[in-house]
Amino acid sequence: MKQFAVELHSHTHHSDADFSVEELCQRAVDFGYEGLILTDHNTSSGYSELAELAKEAGIVTLGGIEWTTYYGHMLVHDADRLVDWRTATPHSIDKHMQEVKEANGLIGIAHPFAIGSPMCTGCHWTFDVKDWNKVNYIEIWNSTRPDEHFWSWEAYALWTRLLDDGYRISCSAGRDWHRMEGEGENPPITYVESSGEWNSENFRQSLEKGTFYISLGPGIRWYVEQGEKIFYMGDTIKPGLANITVEVLSTRIESLKKFGSIVKRVKIIHNNQIYFDEPIDNDLIPIPIDLVEGNLRIEFWGTIKQKEEELLLISNPIYIEK
Incomplete structure (x- = not known):
């Protein structure tokens, strides 16, 4: 994509x-x-x-x-x-x-x-x-x-x-x-x-x-794998076991780089409940999850303009339906 x-x-x-x-x-x-x-x-x-x-x-x-x-x-x-x-x-x-x-x-x-x-x-x-x-x-x-x-x-x-x-x-x-x-x-x-x-x-x-x-600086590449299929934002996936892959991308827009956004934590949110809230590297290690009906989305939290614990990025959901 x-x-x-x-x-x-x-x-x-x-x-x-x-x-x-x-x-x-x-x-x-x-x-x-x-x-x-x-x-x-x-x-x-x-x-x-x-x-x-x-x-x-x-x-x-x-x-x-x-x-x-x-x-x-x-x-x-x-x-x-x-x-x-x-x-x-x-x-x-x-x-x-x-x-x-x-x-x-x-x-x-x-x-x-x-x-x-x-x-x-x-x-x-x-x-x-x-x-x-x-x-x-x-x-x-x-x-x-x-x-x-x-x-x-x-x-x-x-x-x-x-x-x-x-x-x-x-x-x-x-x-x-x-x-x-x-x-x-x-x-x-x-x-x-x-x-x-x-x-x-x-x-x-x-x-x-x-x-x-939407983002204040950094980018994201993320998707969910279930069986042999890959799902992206806006897609619909069935409940059950799956793997989430998240990659943190650097700020692309030149004029935004001066604000110094640094991603400290990645939150995986499933039906408004935090499933994963940890630092993440760029090794693209799949994160296993057992999905139930509802939605799945990602947020990046970190530093911007020398302020800590700021929401930097919000993804739109992948939807889960039977």
Whole structure:
């Protein structure tokens, strides 16, 4: 599986950012992104320009928009058409989500626990979702310095609770990119995995399936072997004996290396219970496990910005079903 650094949440002066479309694309190239989705507030007017520029720059892109309402912000990725957000109310959001699904769109909840009014009216998610099966991912890390925001942990708690309830739902990260940040800002990175050619179809497929992870620096390569089969994030495996292989990868993005992230511990989490919590070397020794129905995922913990015991990386799950 190859890995690609992508950004799922960005803006231009087609809404409220400082970037022109051309500037955003060039900044993405300079940073090291291989995929980019433009999600301007309540408009997709910049997408056609970005699509042309991204093709020339060698970046893969998908269409996008950020529904910006009084009750929350919602990322819509790669829909066939624009779905009207203006009549969405706290109790009608499921109906509107269904319309997005009928338009073949992917749905991400943006910064659900960010501070709302009076600081940012509508930034805090208050929509009453009845069917979380309609949601593809929850943005648990938003903007830069997500390790310093209390609302990151609230979003993490929502995501893990939904996993416990049996939903297949991914975690995502969004730089919420409006302008170039200061030197001390460390944006989270989303790494998409794909075994095929890097193109828009495989970009979308990986997002839809949950074949990606989020990180503040380091990378991960992990998989589960059961019999003669190998399973990756987003796959479904049967209960029973299996072997987990985890490899810690160094930080790829050059501008993030200065934050000094060091992985000290690898946590293997099975149905929200810690199964393994130890340092790990790169000898790729399989870790045996007896899987039961539910989910399996990985976290890296360690040091960043001279702070200890920090969460550095979160994988999306492999699911276990009979």
